[in-house]
Amino acid sequence: MLSFEQKLTILESFPELQRKDVSLGRVNYQYEESLYEKKNVAFHLHPNGNGYLYAGQLRGYATDDKGFVNVREYDEAAFRELVEASIRSLSFRAPEPAAKKGKSSTPPGEVRTSEWIGANKQLLTLKHEEDLWYVYTGASLEMVLETYEEAEQYLQEEGFSLL
Template identity: 55%
Template sequence: MLNFEQKLEILESFPTLQRKNVSLGRVNFHYEESQSDKKTIALHIHPNGNGYIYAGLLQGYDLDEKGYVNVREFTAEQIKTLVEASIRSLSNDGEEGESESEGVREENHFYDAEVWINGEEESLTLTRDEDLWYIYTGPSIEMVFGTLQEAKEYLWEEGFSPSRD
């Protein structure tokens, strides 16, 4: 496990991130150039070694309800890779072809319907039709968004995460 100083050194090596000291000796890192309302890339990096990196728009990570990954046991390379992918995912402004990062579904590609589930086992379906992103509750439309990023942020904020089935 990397110690607090090692994790800070990795995060401080990204010139686009701004360090923000918070309570209890913890440190956050913000990405002010984010094309989303989400600005916090690293959350509560703690002297005890704990900390979280935002991966809400990425696939293949064990996320908490807010879209963060606990990086307590991550290697330096794993943290660097995750931070780079997170920055890229938040750099996509929804224009076609903007995101070329692996693990992030691009908006100009075909998008199958994706089921999202919350803690009460309720499900919503995210799908694309033409240039809009639809969230369905059963056969009824719950919300419509202009970008995939907005739709996913809404789902995360409502406590849903992608079904692993």
């Protein structure tokens, strides 16, 4: 486990991050050049060793509902790797194909709501609302995607199939 000071030293080694001191001795690091509304890469790093890094757009990380991963027990390599990946994820936005711009992403003849089932009989609902595709687990929002194709690919990669 890295100490608070070690985590700060690693974050300071990224010149693109800006330190923001917050309450109770906690520290945030922001990426001001983010192409998204989200700017915090490091959130509420605390002198007791606790803290969070943003991984909301990355695969393979167990995130909270805001896209953050608790990094209390991370070693230097894992911490540095996640900081780099987080910055990259906020630096690039996949371009929307030209043919789809300005058009509804609902495929012709497709229903705007569909049910998907996973290997453990988990049910997900895919809904199209206001030009975005929302994936729900019951009443909880799981993911938001821009096109039906992205939603379908996401669900299939996660092991779900259309009911």
